[in-house]
Amino acid sequence: MIEILSPAKLARARVTGALVGDILATLRERAVVGTNLLEIDAWARTMIEEAGADSCYVDYAPSFGRGPFGHHICTAVNDAVLHGLPHDRALADGDLLTLDLAVSLDGVAADAAVSFLVGEARPAESVALIDATERALAAAIAVAGPDARIGDLSHAIGSVLEAAGYPVNLEFGGHGIGSTMHQDPHVANAGRPGRGYRLRPGLVLALEPWAMVDTDRLVTDPDGWTLRSATGCRTAHSEHTVAVTEDGVEVLTLSSAARDGGALRS
Template identity: 60%
Template sequence: MIELKTAKEIDKMAVTGQFVAHVLATLADSAEPGVNLMQLEHQARAMVADRGATSCYWDYSPSFGRGPFRNVICLSVNDAVLHGLPWDYVLHSGDLLKLDFAVSIDGWVADSARTVVVGDSADAADTALIESTRRALAAGIAAAVPGGHLGDISAAIGEVAAAAGYAVNTEFGGHGLGRTMHEDPHVPNRGKKGRGMVLRPGLTLALEPWWGRGTNRLTIDPDGWTLRSADGSNTAHSEHTIAITEHGPRVLTTT
């Protein structure tokens, strides 16, 4: 079922979104060479507790994971792209770190992700990869207008990937959200314009373009969560929570 939110409810989601954006910005600044992923996890836990927020990841048990997820943030490095389970890993200069974070505050959820290069030795191809997901996210947001179709968003995202030469996996993509982290509809990162449900004011979505420098196929780690590119190529992921309003798209996960 898809629930359209009122303007006041969207404002409440924006409060959550501001906190999500603040946490991601703080952790991105902390992600320096020599920092352990578990340090970032515990920093996120402390920020969640201080704010009185509720993690959407802690005890999350979807069909594609192995048992409850017992962390508050997904941290995926280099070829890992989604659902990265934080572990005892020390970051190195040049690592591509994906931070994906979702919480609920006063019953309203926001979800966002960003990719950063650790240190100051970024590879040009990795930088181009990250920028492509950011451009695709901006294109998807621009297509999220009342009267349009869900396929318009997917097509806008996929066109950016195709133009840059990246293959798109449609198994995991964007999604509805609001009172819970994952709600209908599914928003694939590739689609056709004019297809799918009509976009109406009050619809809230998490748009999340992600892909790798090589294949669009994924493998899963023995931890039962972390998804990696099947060919070991580096990956990137960008995500915002947005609301469709009468005046166009509103990004909720900004500071």
């Protein structure tokens, strides 16, 4: 199903998106050396519930997972990249942590992810990987807008990742979002420009470039959820929920600080 949001529903999506952005920003600040992944999940639960919202993950039980997910946020460390199931693990200096959060508030969902390094260590390979996913996300946002096609966004993402030397996995990518977390259209992280569904005002998409240093193959943890690089290499994932407008695109999941700075608006 491809859902086109009414102006009233889009206004609610802005509120949900702002909540997601602010929760992720807070969790990023709190995630330090020694922080346990279960603490992050508990903090996320508290902030979501205090806002009167619901995590989209607690009851999430798709065909590819061993559901329900049962936690409020995805926490992926180092070689884990998607659907990271929170567990009893303390963060170490130099860990590459990805937080992926989807929340529903007043009947509208928003989804975002951020990857960052914990502590003081800054391994060059990890810095470059995170930067590539962020640039790929910005490139997709830059070409999104009314009359662009899904293939234009996919091509923009893939071009950045491939130019940086990273293989691209096409199993998981971006997606439509609105009344539910996952909707059509699928937004692959590589593709041909000028192809696919034509974007319309009111369409809301979760764009999520992710990459692994030296492989495009994933393996699944025994927990049935956490997806890791097949070679054990590091991974990164950047995601925003965006809304197509009459004259461009609006990023809905910016934090308050980023919104005040006018970041990522096209």
